[in-house]
Amino acid sequence: MRPGPVLLAAFLLLVPLSSPAQLLTTNQTEAVQQEQYSELDRYLDGQIANADRARQLSWKRKFTSISSYEKSIVPWRAKLAELLGGMIYRPAPLHPREELAADLPTHKAYRVWLSAFESVSAYGILLVPKTDGKHPALICIHGMGGTPEAVCGLTDKPDYHNRFGLQAVERGYVVFAPLDMNSEAKRRWLDRKALLEGERLQALEQFKIKRVVDYLSARSDVDATRIGAYGISWGGRTTMYLAALDRRIKACAISGHFNDLIPKMVQPSTNYTAFIETSEDYAFFPRHFQLFNDADIVSLICPRAVFIEQGRQDRVVHWKDSQRAFEPVKKIYDRLGIGDRAEYSIFDGPHEIHGTEAFAFLDRFLNP
Secondary structure (H helix, E strand, O other): OOOOHHHHHHHHHHOOOOOOOOOOOHHHHHHHHHHHHHHHHHHHHHHHHOHHHHHHHHOOOOOOOHHHHHHHHHHHHHHHHHHOOOOOOOOOOOOOEEEEEEEOOOEEEEEEEEEEEOOEEEEEEEEEEOOOOOEEEEEEEOOOOOOHHHHOOOOOOOOOOOOHHHHHHHOOOEEEEEOOOOOHHHHHHHHHHHHHOOOOHHHHHHHHHHHHHHHHHHOOOEEEEEEEEEEEOHHHHHHHHHHHHOOOEEEEEEEOOOOOHHHHHHOOOOOOOOHHHOOOHHHOOOOHHHHOOHHHHHHOOOOOEEEEEEEOOOOOOOHHHHHHHHHHHHHHHHHOOOHHHEEEEEEOOOOOOOOHHHHHHHHHHHOO
């Protein structure tokens, strides 16, 4: 039986209509986002906090002799190459092309192109002293915003490189200043493309500089047993990688980029800019914290000579962090009885090549 109109009206009065769903406010949705973000951030901070100890336990350096030490670190050199993107390239014949750029009282300057691999070339400025015989060689690597020409004194405007390539040739070195990508935008563009192919810009550039070592080693005016490297800023980091990967580098100087890696990468500070605050994607490598701090990378240079140069007013690297990071390096060299081959120097200045103590150190091992 169907209810009548009066009965239906009474029923509707007893049963309230469903209220419309309440909408969440923007503040409520943002609060959930922030909560989830904070959870993940805390989790990752916890992982990072454990990285130092886990990494230290994974290294099995042997100190019974220098030769045993060198054998114990060999596998880590391959891990570093893999971390940076893999040294997977097949070298092409160098076919160097040299163009005279300047004939100066103490030396000649050349623009040089070398075949690196496939269609890729390495470019740089070569400085050759006007003295006979074999010379030590120094690879001088510019930093961000720099150029090989500025490093070698071929530009009219001095910068934070203080023409250290020119200083080197005047001290009797054959100098090669290679070109690296010198801006965040260029590096980010190329590195993102490389990532999609399973490569990294850093590995590409490290391989190109390895070809520079090949070129210098083959020159009749270079003593191939006395090749060194000196670099600043990202060029200092590239120098550190070069010496760690290529045992032909007898001595190196790293200016304004040796650091305690974890703070520099992810801990903002009033003393420096952390990479996580920037758009410099090319500075991030998978599992970096698990495998290497800067001290670990320098341990791959040992027993060869290494010099760290750091300005007290440098805003790229905080000198206290850098000085602390050098302590384990010094312990390694001291334990092997070769403490004189590892030195750290602080100068009162900004992010720039200082050169004074660094060149004296390099001369001891390359140009006595």
